[in-house]
Amino acid sequence: MSAIRQDPTTREWVIVAPNRARRPHTARDEPAAAPAPDAACPFCPGNEASTPPGLLRLPGPGGSGWAVRVIPNKFGALTPSGEPVRRECGPLFREMDGVGHHEVIVETPRHDRTMSRMTDAEVELVLRAYQARYKALRADARVKYIIIFKNHGERAGTSLSHPHSQLVAAPVPPMQTRRKYEVATAHFDDTGRCLYCDLVEAEVEAKDRLVLETDRFVVFQPYASRVPFETWIAPKRHEPSFAQVSAEDLVGLARVLRRTLATLGAVLGAHDFNYVLHSAPVEDEGKRYYLWHIQILPRLQTIAGLELGSGIFITTMAPEESASLVRDALARGAGGR
Amino acid sequence: MSAIRQDPTTREWVIVAPNRARRPHTARDEPAAAPAPDAACPFCPGNEASTPPGLLRLPGPGGSGWAVRVIPNKFGALTPSGEPVRRECGPLFREMDGVGHHEVIVETPRHDRTMSRMTDAEVELVLRAYQARYKALRADARVKYIIIFKNHGERAGTSLSHPHSQLVAAPVPPMQTRRKYEVATAHFDDTGRCLYCDLVEAEVEAKDRLVLETDRFVVFQPYASRVPFETWIAPKRHEPSFAQVSAEDLVGLARVLRRTLATLGAVLGAHDFNYVLHSAPVEDEGKRYYLWHIQILPRLQTIAGLELGSGIFITTMAPEESASLVRDALARGAGGR
Incomplete structure (x- = not known):
C-alpha cells in the first residue's frame, strides 16, 4: 500500500507509491496517433482479462460489446481499503x-x-462514465476530493496510448485546493458572490479571451494563463461539483469539449496536453464558492526550474492572441460543428 | 516588455513574455553530454559579441580569458526598466x-x-558569481525576490546545452513563497524556532533520508519528496538568504554541491534535472523564519495532469530507499571525494 505524506513546509500532500514504478510504458514506442488495435494493449477489446475486473461498463451501439469501461488502475496510487488515519512521525512529519x-x-x-475524432454521442458516454463514478465515489465517507484528468501524449505523462482518462479519489483535499478555497471564500465574504461565476462573467464581458459560448457553457483562455493555449470550459449556472451537472447539460458539454479539443488540434497540430476536471471538495458541494470546470493545458513548453521552484510560470503567448487564433479556426469550422 | 499578471483564483503571478518564443533551441539537437565547443554556441569563448554586454566576469586561471560570465538573458522574461506599478484591469484582473x-x-x-565534472574551485567560482549578482540585485529597491535555478537537459527545460544557470529577480515574491512563509511563521509563533532549522535537525536525527553531512551543511532527501531522488542541501547555521553565506562556507558548499550532483549522476546515469536555490524574500532576510537551501529535482518522471491540476505529486520511490542508494554510492567514492 502507498503512503500519503505531508510536506511540512507547504502542508501539501505527496503520494509515495513505489508499485507505480512497475507500470508498463508503451506510449513512447508508438506514433502520436497510434494506427490500430494492438494485441498487447490492455485497453483493447479482447484483452479485458489483463486488467482488474471492471467497475462500470457502458454498452456499445445496439448493446454489443462496450463503449466505455471503468477499471481500477492496476498500478494505482491509492487503494480502497483501510482508513486514512494520520500518523505523527515525530514533531514535523505526518503520513x-x-x-x-x-x-x-x-x-x-x-x-x-x-x-x-469521436462523435458527440461518444464523448457524452465518457462524461456519463465520469459522472457515474464521481457520484459512486463521493458516497464513500473516506473520500474528500475527486479529480478526473487526462494525460494525452508522452510530454503530458501518458504511459499507455489507448485513449483513457483517470480518476483519483483522495482522503484529503489538496492544499492547493484549500488555498483556492480561501481566496474564493474571501471573495464571497467581500462581495456575496461566487468568485468563479464572477470570473466567467468577466471573461464573457472582456470578450478578447473568449473562445466559445453556448446557452450553458463558456470556453475561454484565462487572463493569467500559465501556458500558451490554456483553455477553460465552465458552466454558466452555479454548479460547484461535476456531480450536479444535468443529463441534458452533459449532452451540450460533450459537444463543447469535443469541438474545443478538435479546434485546438486544428490550430496546434498534433500536440500533447492534459485536461483536468476540477470540482469542489466533496463536503463543499453545497457552498456558493466554487464552480466545476475543465482546464485544458497544452504541453508545448517544458516545465522548468523557475516554475517548479517558485510556482511562477512564464508563458510565451498572451491569451488574447491565442484565443483569437482559436476563434478564427472555430469560425472556419476547423473543429467541426 | 513582458507583463506580470495575477491569477484571480490562486493569487499566483504569471509572466507573459511573448519575446521568449523567439529564443533559440539547440539543446534538443545535441547529445546529453555535448562533445565540444561549438561555433554556433553563444556561450562559448569567441562568441561573446552574440550576447548582451556582460554584468560580471570572473577571470580564468592566471587572469587569462574568463572562468564565469554573467549576462542579461537575451530573451529575458523581465526587463530592468520602469516601475512595477499595479494596474487594475476591471474588478478581478491585475497586472x-x-x-x-x-x-x-x-x-x-x-x-x-x-x-x-568541474573541480571544486570551478564550482566555487559559479557560487561566487551567484552571490555577487544576488547582492547586487537586492540593492535594487524594486526587487522583492531573487531565485537562481538551473535547467539541465531537455526534459528539465534547457534551450541551450552549454552549462549555465539563470537568475530571476522579481518585483513581487511568488504566492507559493508567501504561503511557505505563512507555514513557517505559524511554526515560529508556536515554537519560537525556525521551521527549516527544525527540519534540518529532524532529518539529521532521522538519519534514513540523510545523504551527506559536513560541519556546515546537510544533504538529505526530504520526507515528502515530490519526485524520486529529490535532494536538498541546507546550511546548519541559521541563514535565511544566500547573500549571508560566508566566503569560507562557499568553498565548502561548492564541494558538497559538486559531490552531490556527481553522485546522483553515478546512481542515475546521465539524467536531466533542475536545481533551485531558494532564499527568503529580500525584505525578510533578517527574520528567523527561513533558511536558504538548494533543491535538486531529477526529471525522471513526467509532470502529468494530477500534479498540474491538484499540486499533489506521486513519487514512485520512497526517499529512504533513494537516499540509501546515494549513500552507498558516496561510500564507494562514486561522486569523487
Whole structure:
C-alpha cells in the first residue's frame, strides 16, 4: 500500500507509491496517433482479462460489446481499503495510508480514436462514465476530493496510448485546493458572490479571451494563463461539483469539449496536453464558492526550474492572441460543428 | 516588455513574455553530454559579441580569458526598466509591467564541462558569481525576490546545452513563497524556532533520508519528496538568504554541491534535472523564519495532469530507499571525494 505524506513546509500532500514504478510504458514506442488495435494493449477489446475486473461498463451501439469501461488502475496510487488515519512521525512529519481510489476510464474500444475524432454521442458516454463514478465515489465517507484528468501524449505523462482518462479519489483535499478555497471564500465574504461565476462573467464581458459560448457553457483562455493555449470550459449556472451537472447539460458539454479539443488540434497540430476536471471538495458541494470546470493545458513548453521552484510560470503567448487564433479556426469550422 | 499578471483564483503571478518564443533551441539537437565547443554556441569563448554586454566576469586561471560570465538573458522574461506599478484591469484582473532582472550565469568557457565534472574551485567560482549578482540585485529597491535555478537537459527545460544557470529577480515574491512563509511563521509563533532549522535537525536525527553531512551543511532527501531522488542541501547555521553565506562556507558548499550532483549522476546515469536555490524574500532576510537551501529535482518522471491540476505529486520511490542508494554510492567514492 502507498503512503500519503505531508510536506511540512507547504502542508501539501505527496503520494509515495513505489508499485507505480512497475507500470508498463508503451506510449513512447508508438506514433502520436497510434494506427490500430494492438494485441498487447490492455485497453483493447479482447484483452479485458489483463486488467482488474471492471467497475462500470457502458454498452456499445445496439448493446454489443462496450463503449466505455471503468477499471481500477492496476498500478494505482491509492487503494480502497483501510482508513486514512494520520500518523505523527515525530514533531514535523505526518503520513497516512494511501487509502482512496485510482481508476482508469477507457474512453473507447478503438485504440486510435482520440476524443477529438469521436462523435458527440461518444464523448457524452465518457462524461456519463465520469459522472457515474464521481457520484459512486463521493458516497464513500473516506473520500474528500475527486479529480478526473487526462494525460494525452508522452510530454503530458501518458504511459499507455489507448485513449483513457483517470480518476483519483483522495482522503484529503489538496492544499492547493484549500488555498483556492480561501481566496474564493474571501471573495464571497467581500462581495456575496461566487468568485468563479464572477470570473466567467468577466471573461464573457472582456470578450478578447473568449473562445466559445453556448446557452450553458463558456470556453475561454484565462487572463493569467500559465501556458500558451490554456483553455477553460465552465458552466454558466452555479454548479460547484461535476456531480450536479444535468443529463441534458452533459449532452451540450460533450459537444463543447469535443469541438474545443478538435479546434485546438486544428490550430496546434498534433500536440500533447492534459485536461483536468476540477470540482469542489466533496463536503463543499453545497457552498456558493466554487464552480466545476475543465482546464485544458497544452504541453508545448517544458516545465522548468523557475516554475517548479517558485510556482511562477512564464508563458510565451498572451491569451488574447491565442484565443483569437482559436476563434478564427472555430469560425472556419476547423473543429467541426 | 513582458507583463506580470495575477491569477484571480490562486493569487499566483504569471509572466507573459511573448519575446521568449523567439529564443533559440539547440539543446534538443545535441547529445546529453555535448562533445565540444561549438561555433554556433553563444556561450562559448569567441562568441561573446552574440550576447548582451556582460554584468560580471570572473577571470580564468592566471587572469587569462574568463572562468564565469554573467549576462542579461537575451530573451529575458523581465526587463530592468520602469516601475512595477499595479494596474487594475476591471474588478478581478491585475497586472504590472514585467520589471525585474533575468540573467544567465555561464558557468564555464567549456561547452561540455557540466558541474559534476568541474573541480571544486570551478564550482566555487559559479557560487561566487551567484552571490555577487544576488547582492547586487537586492540593492535594487524594486526587487522583492531573487531565485537562481538551473535547467539541465531537455526534459528539465534547457534551450541551450552549454552549462549555465539563470537568475530571476522579481518585483513581487511568488504566492507559493508567501504561503511557505505563512507555514513557517505559524511554526515560529508556536515554537519560537525556525521551521527549516527544525527540519534540518529532524532529518539529521532521522538519519534514513540523510545523504551527506559536513560541519556546515546537510544533504538529505526530504520526507515528502515530490519526485524520486529529490535532494536538498541546507546550511546548519541559521541563514535565511544566500547573500549571508560566508566566503569560507562557499568553498565548502561548492564541494558538497559538486559531490552531490556527481553522485546522483553515478546512481542515475546521465539524467536531466533542475536545481533551485531558494532564499527568503529580500525584505525578510533578517527574520528567523527561513533558511536558504538548494533543491535538486531529477526529471525522471513526467509532470502529468494530477500534479498540474491538484499540486499533489506521486513519487514512485520512497526517499529512504533513494537516499540509501546515494549513500552507498558516496561510500564507494562514486561522486569523487
